[in-house]
Amino acid sequence: xxxxxxxxxxxxxxxxxxxxxxxxxxxxxxxxxxxxxxxxxxxxxxxxxxxxxxxxxxxxxxxxxxxxxxxxxxxxxxxxxxxxxxxxxxxxxxxxxxxxxxxxxxxxxxxxxxxxxxxxxxxxxxxxxxxxxxxxxxxxxxxxxxxxxxxxxxxxxxxxxxxxxxxxxxxxxxxxxxxxxxxxxxxxxxxxxxxxxxxxxxxxxxxxxxxxxxxxxxxxxxxxxxxxxxxxxxxxxxxxxxxxxxxxxxxxxxxxxxxxxxxxxxxxxxxxxxxxxxxxxxxxxxxxxxxxxxxxxxxxxxxxxxxxxxxxxxxxxxxxxxxxxxxxxxxxxxxxxxx
Amino acid sequence: xxxxxxxxxxxxxxxxxxxxxxxxxxxxxxxxxxxxxxxxxxxxxxxxxxxxxxxxxxxxxxxxxxxxxxxxxxxxxxxxxxxxxxxxxxxxxxxxxxxxxxxxxxxxxxxxxxxxxxxxxxxxxxxxxxxxxxxxxxxxxxxxxxxxxxxxxxxxxxxxxxxxxxxxxxxxxxxxxxxxxxxxxxxxxxxxxxxxxxxxxxxxxxxxxxxxxxxxxxxxxxxxxxxxxxxxxxxxxxxxxxxxxxxxxxxxxxxxxxxxxxxxxxxxxxxxxxxxxxxxxxxxxxxxxxxxxxxxxxxxxxxxxxxxxxxxxxxxxxxxxxxxxxxxxxxxxxxxxxxxxxxxxxxxxxxxxxxxxxxxxxxxxxxxxxxxxxxxxxxxxxxxxxxxxxxxxxxxxxxxxxxxxxxxxxxxxxxxxxxxxxxxxxxxxxxxxxxx
Numbered sequence: 034x035x036x037x038x039x040x041x042x043x044x045x046x047x048x049x050x051x052x053x054x055x056x057x058x059x060x061x062x063x064x065x066x067x068x069x070x071x072x073x074x075x076x077x078x079x080x081x082x083x084x085x086x087x088x089x090x091x092x093x094x095x096x097x098x099x100x101x102x103x104x105x106x107x108x109x110x111x112x113x114x115x116x117x118x119x120x121x122x123x124x125x126x127x128x129x130x131x132x133x134x135x136x137x138x139x140x141x142x143x144x145x146x147x148x149x150x151x152x153x154x155x156x157x158x159x160x161x162x163x164x165x166x167x168x169x170x171x172x173x174x175x176x177x178x179x180x181x182x183x184x185x186x187x188x189x190x191x192x193x194x195x196x197x198x199x200x201x202x203x204x205x206x207x208x209x210x211x212x213x214x215x216x217x218x219x220x221x222x223x224x225x226x227x228x229x230x231x232x233x234x235x236x237x238x239x240x241x242x243x244x245x246x247x248x249x250x251x252x253x254x255x256x257x258x259x260x261x262x263x264x265x266x267x268x269x270x271x272x273x274x275x276x277x278x279x280x281x282x283x284x285x286x287x288x289x290x291x292x293x294x295x296x297x298x299x300x301x302x303x304x305x306x307x308x309x310x311x312x313x314x315x316x317x318x319x320x321x322x323x324x325x326x327x328x329x330x331x332x333x334x335x336x337x338x339x340x341x342x343x344x345x346x347x348x349x350x351x352x353x354x355x356x357x358x359x360x361x362x363x364x365x366x367x368x369x370x371x372x
Numbered sequence: 373x374x375x376x377x378x379x380x381x382x383x384x385x386x387x388x389x390x391x392x393x394x395x396x397x398x399x400x401x402x403x404x405x406x407x408x409x410x411x412x413x414x415x416x417x418x419x420x421x422x423x424x425x426x427x428x429x430x431x432x433x434x435x436x437x438x439x440x441x442x443x444x445x446x447x448x449x450x451x452x453x454x455x456x457x458x459x460x461x462x463x464x465x466x467x468x469x470x471x472x473x474x475x476x477x478x479x480x481x482x483x484x485x486x487x488x489x490x491x492x493x494x495x496x497x498x499x500x501x502x503x504x505x506x507x508x509x510x511x512x513x514x515x516x517x518x519x520x521x522x523x524x525x526x527x528x529x530x531x532x533x534x535x536x537x538x539x540x541x542x543x544x545x546x547x548x549x550x551x552x553x554x555x556x557x558x559x560x561x562x563x564x565x566x567x568x569x570x571x572x573x574x575x576x577x578x579x580x581x582x583x584x585x586x587x588x589x590x591x592x593x594x595x596x597x598x599x600x601x602x603x604x605x606x607x608x609x610x611x612x613x614x615x616x617x618x619x620x621x622x623x624x625x626x627x628x629x630x631x632x633x634x635x636x637x638x639x640x641x642x643x644x645x646x647x648x649x650x651x652x653x654x655x656x657x658x659x660x661x662x663x664x665x666x667x668x669x670x671x672x673x674x675x676x677x678x679x680x681x682x683x684x685x686x687x688x689x690x691x692x693x694x695x696x697x698x699x700x701x702x703x704x705x706x707x708x709x710x711x712x713x714x715x716x717x718x719x720x721x722x723x724x725x726x727x728x729x730x731x732x733x734x735x736x737x738x739x740x741x742x743x744x745x746x747x748x749x750x751x752x753x754x755x756x757x758x759x760x761x762x763x764x765x766x767x768x769x770x771x772x773x774x775x776x777x778x779x780x781x782x783x784x785x786x787x788x789x790x791x792x793x794x795x796x797x798x799x800x801x802x803x804x805x806x807x808x
Contacts, residue, residue: 051563116512122448
């Protein structure tokens with residue numbers, strides 16, 4: 034029996050993002066590549082130092098989504114100089130504007146964030162509240178807050194009924210009352226998206242992180258190396274069991290098929306995130322190889338109208354709100370004076 | 373008065389999602405339940421604005437949800453992301469997101485705004501606000517907003533740091549900042565855009581806000597109710613700019629104007645009435661309460677405004693609400709001394725906080741010409757009651773009238789937002805006598 038087709042995505046560096054805006058032809062090659070999704074700004078969260086050039090991941094993903102309409106877009110970001118409420122809004126906004134093709138890859142720290150007082154804490158650099166220690170615990174709490182915020186305003190509450198003049202049933206919107214590393218009352222200013230919630234991925238590098246991410250995220254992205262999954266398609270670390278795992282694989286300029294086959298043939302993994310060399314010419318060569326690689330062309334990428342969750346076979350996100358309160362009173366139908 | 377002004381006006385649009393009136397979602401059959409979230413809607417707004425060769429689209433914002441039970445405009449996509457999307461489906465229009473100096477980290481926001489500027493080819497601005505809703509504070513782990521003075525002091529340091537970081541992207545040299553609120557050592561690595569960095573705009577009319585505008589901002593979204601008040605504030609900010617060693621033309625004054633247009637004045641007023649009647653009357657009272665620091669529903673609608681209420685509204689120590697709006701409202705009430713009911717009704721056409729206009733495209737072109745030639749404005753930030761059709765009337769009827777009068781360009785002459793601002797005064801070089 035042939036294995037199930039697996040999704041293949043590409044991890045884009047800051048230099049790739051910068052190049053894509055200057056070169057519409059490169060964006061067109063990306064769109065025609067057959068890849069299922071792109072990660073915008075992987076170098077921001079991979080533990081490396083800052084490269085010479087980058088573009089904010091959420092801005093880049095939102096701006097590239099209409100230029101590269103056949104791929105899903107995951108913005109790489111960390112709760113470092115960002116706050117979960119702000120990040121949740123941006124990613125949910127991008128998800129609406131891309132028709133449900135967006136999401137987030139969380140990392141622990143932002144490689145471009147500068148040092149300075151409280152600069153090495155989560156949200157401490159904003160000078161508003163004490164920063165939280167950067168690490169798995171903080172990232173897991175942020176992931177939980179993101180999922181709650183993304184579900185805090187159910188789209189079904191929007192009835193836009195011209196007769197009663199009620200736009201949205203405010204009593205179906207919830208104040209999430211999130212209390213953890215972050216205290217966030219909610220709700221979000223953005224309703225649930227065409228795919229329910231944006232896809233939440235977490236790039237992990239250790240067993241401990243994988244275990245935390247497995248509870249909090251829709252999928253894991255794990256680089257193939259000595260500590261993580263083997264690029265030859267061996268068994269996954271036990272910490273990753275029960276979660277969709279995408280293996281991040283640095284690919285050379287050569288033919289892709291032999292590089293990807295061992296992973297794509299491994300039933301334990303959900304897909305591959307291919308990482309070409311960081312410069313624009315390497316990306317172009319990779320895209321040309323990708324376009325002629327049958328294992329990539331056979332993917333679900335490029336089916337218009339499908340959400341990223343559909344393409345990646347991810348279930349809808351469900352969040353329970355045991356302590357949530359309605360955000361607003363139930364609206365009464367409005368009758369104009371004199372009618 | 374410089375009645376021989378020879379440049380042209382700047383026309384921005386404050387989109388307010390579907391339009392400034394809460395019932396906008398009920399108005400046009402092209403609007404549907406998901407319009408505020410629909411990429412097609414935003415693409416259409418961008419296309420119509422570019423058809424009218426308008427200068428910029430502006431999006432207000434605050435990081436908290438207002439009650440959307442009757443008001444679709446409570447839906448707030450995050451502006452930098454919203455405009456990133458629109459940047460890719462437009463070519464010329466300037467894109468100005470609002471972002472808070474209270475609820476952002478200056479490095480992250482500087483990087484994000486410069487990124488928007490880069491991906492839009494130099495069309496980004498930044499409307500900086502300090503945010504005045506307590507509800508926002510509770511989304512960021514604070515029980516209430518920081519004090520107003522603190523927010524403004526923080527805003528001033530925040531802006532200086534953002535400007536320094538934007539510069540660092542061009543020079544490649546680290547910023548070493550040690551301030552009361554922030555400390556950091558580092559630089560941005562976002563490629564500079566064709567306009568270098570985003571255009572800085574400031575909204576609000578407090579003394580501190582005006583000082584910030586005079587020293588730093590390249591544009592002001594002012595709140596004006598009368599031409600006389602607008603001239604006074606115009607000269608104020610231009611003088612502050614001169615005192616700061618700047619060219620007075622380097623800061624553009626763009627008051628908001630609430631706009632209902634019709635083919636006759638009566639039709640415009642009827643449109644405005646119908647739109648007001650489609651939304652609960654409590655919205656006007658709520659609006660007044662929100663900006664005034666009183667519970668307007670407790671005032672007797674058939675009584676005049678009590679003097680102590682007007683006095684209290686002018687107290688700068690009162691935390692919520694904008695002092696600029698409050699001053700402008702009190703001035704308006706004192707001018708005619710209306711009852712509460714009369715005031716709420718008259719402000720349908722004349723505006724409140726911002727001035728309003730209900731009339732024909734010709735009348736509005738007269739209005740623009742009058743304010744512009746009187747030295748009250750460099751342009752307007754237009755706030756149509758319902759955007760989807762209001763913007764069409766602006767692009768297809770108002771703009772051609774202004775072009776015929778030599779008050780607006782026929783084609784884009786520049787490709788960046790700063791270029792659009794400069795082009796507006798370039799034609800006046802040498803011929804313009806600015807009375808300050």
